[in-house]
Amino acid sequence: MSAVERVRAAYAAIEAVDRPEIWIALRPQADALADAHAVDAAHAAGADLPLAGLVAAVKNNIDVAGIATTAACPAYAAAPADADAPVVARLRAAGAVVIGVTNLDQFATGLVGTRSPHGAVRDARRPDRISGGSSSGSAVAVALGLADIALGTDTAGSGRVPAALQGIVGVKPTLGVVPVDGVLPACRSYDCVTVFARDLDTADAAMGVLAGGARPFPPDAPLAAPPHPKVAVPSALPGLSPAWREAFADACDRLAGNGIELVEIDMGPFLEAARLLYDGGLVAERHEAVGDFVDAHRGEVDPTVGAIIAAAGAVPATRLLADRVRLAELTAAAMAELGDCDALLIPTTTEHPTIDEVAADPVGVNSRLGTYTNFCNLMDLCAVAVPAGTTSDGAQFGVSVVARAGADAVALDLARLVAGCAPGTTPPWPARAGLDATALLVVGAHLRGQPLVWQLEQRGARWGGPAATAPLYRMAHLRTDPPKPGLVCVGAETGMSIRGELWWIGTAMLGDFLTALPAPMSLGRVRLADDTEVVGFGCTLQGWLAGTDISHHGDWPGYLRRTTAGEPVTRADVTHRVWRRRALAVPGRPVDSHTRVEWLQAGDLYVDLRVPAGGPDVTATSLNGLTRDELLALCAREGFAGALLDNGDEFTWQREVDLHPADGLPDRGRLHRVGDIVVETGVGRDYHEDWVAAPHPVDGPHLELRLRDETGRAGMLLRTGDRFGYVCGRRPDVVWDPALTLREALTQSEIDQARALLDLEISLGTVIDGTWRITDSVLPFRVGDDLAPDLTDGAVTVAERAPDGATVRHRWTATAPARPLLTR
Secondary structure, three states: OOHHHHHHHHHHHHHHHOOHHHEEEEOOHHHHHHHHHHHHHHHHOOOOOOOOOOEEEEEOOEOEEOEOOOOOOOOOOOOOEOOOOHHHHHHHHOOOEEEEEEOOOHHHOOOOOOOOOOOOOEOOOOOOEEOOOOOHHHHHHHHOOOOOEEEEEEOOOOOOHHHHHHOOEEEEOOOOOOOOOOEOOOOOOOOEEEEEEOOHHHHHHHHHHHOOOOOOOOOOOOOOOOOOOEEEEEOOOOOOOHHHHHHHHHHHHHHHHOOOEEEEEOOHHHHHHHHHHHHOHHHHHHHHHHHHHHHHOHHHOOHHHHHHHHHHOOOOHHHHHHHHHHHHHHHHHHHHHHOOOOEEEEEOOOOOOEHHHHHHOHHHHHHHHOOOOOHHHHOOEEEEEEEEEEOOOOOEEEEEEEEEOOOHHHHHHHHHHHOOOOOOOOOOHHHHOOOOEEEEEEOOOOOOOOOOOHHHHOOOOEEEEEEEEOOOEEEEEOOOOOOOEEEEEOOOOOOEOOEEEEEEEEHHHHHHHHHOOOOOEEEEEEEEOOOOEEEEEEEOHHHHHOOEEOHHHOOHHHHHHHHOOOEEOOHHHHOOEEEEEEEEEOOOOOOEOOOEEEEEEOOOEEEEEEEOOOOOOOOOOOHHHOOHHHHHHHOOOEEEEEEEEEEOOEEEEEEEEEOOOOOOOOOEEEEEEEOOEEEEEEOOOOOEEEEEEOOOOOOOOEEEEEEEOOOOOEEEEEEEOOEEEEEEOOOOOOOOOOOOOHHHHHHHOOHHHHHHHOOOEEEEEEEEOOEEEEEEEOOHHHOOOEOOOEEEOOEEEEEEEOOOOOEEEEEEEEEOOOOOOOOO
C-alpha cells in the first residue's frame, strides 16, 4: 500500500470508529496527504525509507511541529511546538506519515488512561474497560488499526501496561539509547520513549529508526539471545487472579517448549524497588519536571495528578538520597537473584479493570497495575511487552521479557519465541541504532552445529543465514585440532564458490575474537556471490598448501558428511523409493546442486534421469521436429536404467539402457546415511552424491517389468507408490562408433541418423487418479503426456509419440525381472 493510500485509509478508519478520546489533535488530512505524496515520490526515486507506507501517532508529551505539546493539560502549552522532537523527525525521515497526537494520563502520571480532560481512553475491544496508560491514545490507535506505529513514553510502565491490555507490542528500550530531547519529562532520570505496533517486525523497524545518537550501547552488547537461554520466572505471582496465573503458566510453557530453561526466582527485591517510585522519595522528580506549573494551576490540573505531583514537592532531599541508596542495594540484590539468567519473564500487569473501578479507587488500582513494571527503569533494564493470549475471563493477557541494559536484542528474540515466531536473521534494531556490528562469513568449525560455534554465540553473535563466496576461492582441510578448513583467494581462473554462513557480531567482540584466533587462521575481506564484501575467515597460504584441497565439495559440512563414515545403508533402505539428488561432488569442478536428478528404485530395476538447470529450450513437439541445435542441447541430459546389484557394502547400478554410451567403468559405489541424507561414494570413480528420499507412499502398489518388442528393443516399466518410470531403448540397428561421444556422433551424422540416435525414451512420472502423467523425460516433448499403460496376459501397450508426433500405441512383451547376481 502506498503512503497516500494508507493515509486515506487511516482517516477513513478514524471517522468510522468514532473514538475522539484517542486524539488530542489530528493533523488536517490534506497536510498528511501532502507528506504522503512526498514519501511515495521519494520511495519511487529509490530513497531508503524503512517506514514508507506506514502512518504514525505521537503521544502528546512529545513535540510535533505545529501542534501544542500539552501533555493532556490544555493550559500548559502557550503555543505550538516550533520543531519536531528528534524521535518524530526520525519517523518522518524514514517515511512514516505522522497523522496526529494522542491522549494520555495527564503529564504521563498514571497507568490507567483515565486522567485526562479529553476523556478516559476506552479499551479497543471492551469500551467499559480502561485502555491502560499513560500512553493510552497511542496504544488504542494502534490496536484499532488507526496507526501502524505510535510513540509513547515509559517511566513506570506507560509503554507496556497499555500494550498488554490492548493486545499489541510495546518496546521499552534501554534507558537513554533513544533521545528524549523534545519530550516533556515525567521523572527525568527514568523516562524513555517507547514504540507500539501490532507486530514485532514493525516495532523492530521503528526502533531501529528512533534509537541512536544518545547513550551508547555497551561494547559487549549481544546481538542475539544465546542458543539455549535461561529465563527467570517469579516463584510467586502476587496480585494475579487464578485466570491470569493460568495464562502466565501457558506463556511459560511456550518458552519451555522452545527448549528454554526456566528458573524460578524471588521477586522480592524487584517488587520492593517498584514501590520506591511512588511510595518513596524518587517521586520528587515528578515535581522537578512540572511541579511549578502544577502548584500554580491546581484548578486546571486533574485532581489525582495534581495531588501526586504536589505531594512530590514536599519530599525532603534526604529522603530522595536515602531511597537512591536503597534502590542501588535492591538493584544489586535483584541482579544477584537473576544470576546467570539471560532475561526475566513476568506478567506485564495484574488485571484489566473497568473505568468505574478506577474512578472508585484511582490510586489503588493504578498502583496494582504497576506491580511488575515500576522497577524496570529504576534498575536500568530493557523490556519488550507482547500479547500472550486471552484469559478465561475474557481479558487480553500480556507478558514482558525483561533483560539487562544493552541486551535489547535478547529481549526481542525471546519475545518472538513467546509470540510464536522464530528470531529473524537480519540485524536487530540495536545494530541499526548505534551498536557497531560487523558481518562475518564463517565456512568451517564456527558454522552452526560445528564444534567452535560457541565462540561466536558466547560473544552475542547473531546467525544471519546461509551465504556463498564469489567464485574466486579454494578451500583446504587443514591439519588442526579440531579439524577446520582454510579459505584462500585464488582468482576467477581456478576459484570456486564456497558456501558458508553469515553472522552478525559486535565489532568490539569481533576484535576480542580475533585476539584468540590461532594460526594459521586469519580474518580478512571476502567477496560474496552478490558482489558485496564482508569480513571472513581465511588462512595463510602456507597453511592452505599443507592441507588437502576440498573445494569441489562446496562447503565444509558437505565434505564432512561425505567423507566421514555414517550409518550403513542396506538394500531394503534403498528399494521402493524415489530419490532426489541434492549434490554431486567431483574433484576439479564446482559442486553441482542445480541439476535436477531423480532416481526411481523398484525392487531390482531402476530408472535414473538427470536434467541440467537452465539448459536451452527445446520447442520441438516430435522427434522429426528436433533441429541440430536441439539435438545437441539434449546431450546435456542424462538418463539410464537397469538393475541394482549388491555385494556386501557395495552397490552396482548395471546400465542396460543408456542415453550416453558407457565409458567402460561400472557404476559402483558405497552408501552411508547421515541424518536424512544418503551419501553415495564412488568405487573406482572419485565422486560423492547426496541423495534424499522423496516423500511418497512406499508400501504399494509396486510394479517392475522388463519389456521387449518385436524389433528387439529393450524397455522397462516400473512403479513404486504413485511414481513410475518408463524406458524404451534404441532400435538394435542404431549404432555408432564407440570411440565417439553422443555429442560427437550427433555432430557428424546426417540429421535423420542423428534423430535416430535420440529415438530413445527414459521418462518419469506420477500416477494420479489412474492417469500416468509424464513429468520429466530425456525427450522434453513427452512431458505432460499420459503413458496410459494397458497390462494384459504378459503384454503391455503404452501411448507414445511417433517420429512425426502422432500418438501411437507401442506393444511390448513383458517379462518378470530376475534379480541377477553380481559378478566381478
